[in-house]
Amino acid sequence: MTFTTVTSRKFLPTTLATALTAILMVSGCTKQTEEDTTVTQTEVQSAETSDDGQRSAAEQAHIDRLVSSYANMAHAAYKDSLDTAKALQTAVETYVATPTKANLDAAKAAYKAARQPYSQTEVFRFDEGFVTANDKRAIGSVDGWEGQINAWPLDEALIDYVSDSYEGEYNSQDNIINSDSITVGSIKQDTSEITPELLAEMNEIGGSEANVTTGYHAIEFMLWGQDTNGVSAGAGERPVTDYATEAGQCTSGDIVNDDASICERRGNFLKAATQLLVDDLTAMEAEWQPDSENTLRSDLIARKNDNALRQIMYQMGSLALGELASERIQVAFVTGSTEDEHECFSDLTHLSYANNARGIQNVFNGSYQTVTGETVGGYGIHQYLIDNGHSDAADRLAIDFIKVEDAFNVIVKKGEEEGIKVDQMIATAGQVSKQGISAEEQNTRRGWIESSITSLQELTAGIENAAKAVGIDNLDADAGSQF
Structure with a gap:
């Protein structure tokens, strides 16, 4: 019956040089024990010459520190993500039990807070080609796990009501909220009981990556609703009465x-x-x-003398170029599409972008700041390069990171302090002409986005150069969409 009512994109691997050429042509949405980077007996061997006989005791100590620091930062960032998600869950339960404007605002604030640490974890994502197969490990890879957490963009019509003008892949009037059974392609799905298991089963149902039913962005949609403002100011404005359980007050x-x-x-x-x-x-x-066994951490530690360094630098480059510069920013920038804005319901995209970039910088500096203000890590790619005699590469890469930080600081300041969000920044001059915004002003706004893309492209070239300095001649990071 019908109730009464009126990420993970797959990339083609290519060399960074080819990717940069294609994309540039276009540019014109803890505890003390964790902080201590002292090498433990469980995680690393004593500093000694590696099996291939080419790594000195000092070089071995450097890779040991790098991998240990990286693993500690990953744990701290995921722990922060978990803790803030639990706070979000508490706020959601309060809101659903007592749907008031104040409780909705509290749930939205909890969502915003939860996104900050998680967005910094995405640098750990691109590990699919590195991790060792292990049937005893609960999660095969971060990349394989991420789709249920952060997939986007989503086809919101599958979940709940949308505006009459909405155009998406899923175009049925029946959705998960208003029906106890829906049909997606050739699949008929029982939706009578909405549970975590059902949502997990339905995620990307029918083989469509847009059929997202789980993760942060599904929650974001349920809190904000559709943003029907296009490239004008304003986020989604789902009414509190959408959760009212009194007869005659429930709305859609x-x-x-x-x-x-x-x-x-x-x-x-x-x-x-x-x-x-x-x-x-x-x-x-x-x-x-x-000190865990059969985990992603223990696997990385076991591979520290094999491909751990390549993995870390590959992940930095892949997030910088393929995912952030290309998929998350440039796609929306080139098309002027607010649907491709990463947080299109809440207009919090400026923070997601900046925290993605910060996550890469965390690994470079070897320093992650927890939500309580503690510092975890202690050793990153920057010091690793210096300690291995590549100070010039370290210094050049540090300058690249400063440019990235400066570019995203502008976007965050405009979004947080001046109310100019990413969906307004990506608009073309033609799209905003009816709002009284001059072409000159809009080109300035688009320039903020273009600067972020350019800075990430330059950063990725710097990461490739640093990789070559330590003997990785072909980093081959993901390049994202080719325009």
Whole structure:
């Protein structure tokens, strides 16, 4: 019956040189034990010559410190992500139980806070081609796990009501919220009971990457609703009454429903999605626990003398170029598409962008600041390059990171202090002409985005040069979309 109502993109591997050429042609949305980077007996061997007989005791100590620091930062960042997701869950449960404007605002604030540490973890994502197969490990790779956490953009029509003008892949009037059974392609899905297990089962149903039913962005949609402002100011404005459970008060946007069952289901969806997020982050945090076995951490430690350094630098380059500069920023920038903005419902994209970039910088500096203000790490790629006689490469890369930080600081300041969000920055002059914004002003706004793309491209070239300095001649990081 129908209730009454009126990421993980796959990239083609290519060399960074080829990727940069193609993309540049276009440019014109803890505890003390963790902080201590002292090498433990469980995680690293005593400093000695490696098996290939070419690594000195000092060089061995450097790689040991690098891998240990990286693993500690990963654990701290995922622990912060888990803790803030639990705070979000508490706020969601309060809001669903008592749907008031104050409780909705509190849930939105908790979402915003939860996104800060998680967005910094995405540098750890690009590990698919490195990790060792291990049937005893609960999670095969960060990259394989990430799709249930952070997939986007999502086809919101599959989940709940959308505006009449919405154009998406899924175009049925039946959705998870308003129906106890829906059909996606040739698949008929029972949706009568909304649970974390159902949402996990339905994620990317029918083989479509847009059919996202889980993770941060599904929660974001349920809190904010659609942003129908286009490239004008304003985020989604889902009314509190969408969660009202009193007869005659339950709405679906502008429409008042005959009964409250649809609002109850909406609350069930929001709680189920948040519970699944907490469950998934609990599993990932466990993968980086110190002294653990059969985990992503133990696997990295075991490979420290093999491909750990390549993995770390590959991940930095892949997030900088393929994912952030290309998929997350340039796609939206070139097309002027707000649907391709990373946080298109809440207009928090400026923070996601900046925290993605900060995550790369954390690995470079060997320093992650927890939500409580503690510093975890102690040794990064910067010091590793210096200690191995490549100060020039370290200094050049440090300058590249300063340019990236400066570019994203502008975007964050405009978004947080001046209310100019990414969806307004990516608009073309033609798109905003009816709003009284001059072409000159809009080109200035687009320039902020273009500077972020350019800085990331230059950073990736610097990462490639640093990789060559330490003997990695072909980093071959993901390059994202080619325009």
